[in-house]
Amino acid sequence: MTHPLRSRGFRLLFIGRTISSVGDAVVPAALAIAVTRATGSAAALATVLGCAMLPRLVLLPIGGVAADRWDARRVALTTDLVRCLCQLLIGLDLLGSRPSMVQLALASAVGGAASAFAMPTRLPLVAGTVDEAGRLTANALTGSATSLIQLCGPAVAGALIYGVGAGWAFVLDAASFLVSAVLLTRVRVRRTPVARRTVLADLAEGWAEVRSRDWYWSSLVAHSVWNGAAAVLATLGPLVAARRLGGDGAWLATLEAGAVGLTVGSLLAGRLTPRRPVLVGNLVLATYALPLVLLALTAPVPLLVTGYAVAMGSLGFLNPVWQTAVQQHIPAAVLARVSSYDWLLSLAATPVGYALTPVAAAAWGDSAPLLIAAVLVAGCCLGTAAVPGVRRISTGAAAGAAEHGGAGAAGVVAPAAPTGIGR
Incomplete structure (x- = not known):
């Protein structure tokens, strides 16, 4: 190669x-x-x-x-x-x-x-x-x-x-x-010519490609929940660190560890080629529950820092793996449209998380929204393993046959990993 x-x-x-x-x-x-x-x-x-x-x-x-x-x-x-x-x-x-x-x-x-x-x-x-x-x-x-x-x-x-x-x-x-x-x-850049039609027809075709692939839309749900959970952590993390973990330094150390983890995860993705990329990527993404739970329980700072580094390392691994799977299994003629729906769902989840977190924290305390977010992100990411297409999507020559075993797909970023995930 x-x-x-x-x-x-x-x-x-x-x-x-x-x-x-x-x-x-x-x-x-x-x-x-x-x-x-x-x-x-x-x-x-x-x-x-x-x-x-x-x-x-x-x-x-x-x-x-x-x-x-x-x-x-x-x-x-x-x-x-x-x-x-x-x-x-x-x-x-x-x-x-x-x-x-x-x-x-x-x-x-x-x-x-x-x-x-x-x-x-x-x-x-x-x-x-x-x-x-x-x-x-x-x-x-x-x-x-x-x-x-x-x-x-x-x-x-x-x-x-x-x-x-x-x-x-x-x-x-x-x-x-x-x-x-x-x-x-x-x-x-190599490109595939696309027939000129109305914008609405093009939008409908892109959405049909998303809907026809159970591995894709189910993963988008999990990735969107991840972004919402990230908004919960971003909203409450600095506050909890300042009140219970000794000050702003604890949160800054957590963020720096996350940046290091993200880099290491991206580097590992270039060296590892999982046979079931979507399945493996979604499963490791569930580790984002770790820092949410640790923060909710006011765990010692070293544990929080380590948990966040692992979670962001998983994101760093998922992104290129997901992007590559999407580029491989989505037809080139609709790749940008399918990717745009990925970005849309991921970005839309973030402001929802920002809006709901203060309301939940005021009603139930800081720990409740963190634990709820942890359950949701772990459940949704792990739950994708129950989707046939997620288990079947593979790398290499068998990829096309694996995809057609899903929900009636016809043909394959954000973020791979959600084109918009973590952004």
Whole structure:
């Protein structure tokens, strides 16, 4: 097997994504600090974040149609340029003396809309630049690089914010999108022509492909529950750490351990080839119940740190394994549309978790929502083993026959692992 990095197309794509990830890793912290400094209001920050999330959720299925109907490379290139402009405008606004919340919200909305068209292109771009035998390695390389960058992101963000100002973090992100766009102009991607029909017909065809595969839709349910559980942990984790585990340092150590675990899991995925990738990936994903239970029981910090590292390592392993299975078993002509539904369900679960967690904690205490989330994520992830298609999907030459043993599938990211999982 030829290593994916020996392919010029994937090499340019990998470099562009890696550079773009550098900018993306520093922006969340920079945005939070910049908006709270300017307004002193959590509601203002929530408004800006909501302006980015809403168009992303609404337009994701349309983004999948666009990526399938037109060249995924051109769609990705266009969205990189749009996001470059949006981040540059935000950066320049923050560098001024009085940032405009209206401008920040508008730029965030346009950037969110652009990301809805960009995310479904990720799986087709890899599938179109790497032969089938090298896709697991390619997906694992991309996941490992992104994980390493996320590990360093908060430190880079802090240096920029306190050294030269939060606006420069957005300027850096704009530059990373520009570099990615330039590199995409040099990439050649194989694509499958798609018959031109109405947008509604294209959306219906994509959903029919999802619904016809029991292994796919059942896994999406489990992955969506995972994202909701992650929102529960993200909401209550800092609070429980500050009140019962000795302070913020305990939570920061937990997050750092998770970033390390994510990286290690991605690296392992590139070296291991499970015969039943979807089954194994979903089973290991159930380990996310560990940190939820440990936090609910106020376990010692070393145990919590270890549990979270294991859980995130499982996610790091699942993502490239799932992406590769999807690229292998979903027809190329509908890959972006199917991927967009993956992203949509995963992203939609996160705000639901954020909204319900404070209500549940106020009614029953902090431990109850954590334990409920643990039961749900473990039950749903382990429960996929009861689905025939999940058990039958395999790697290698037998893959096609295995899939057809499922729920009447006709033909195969988020996130593999849920294209949107953990994002």
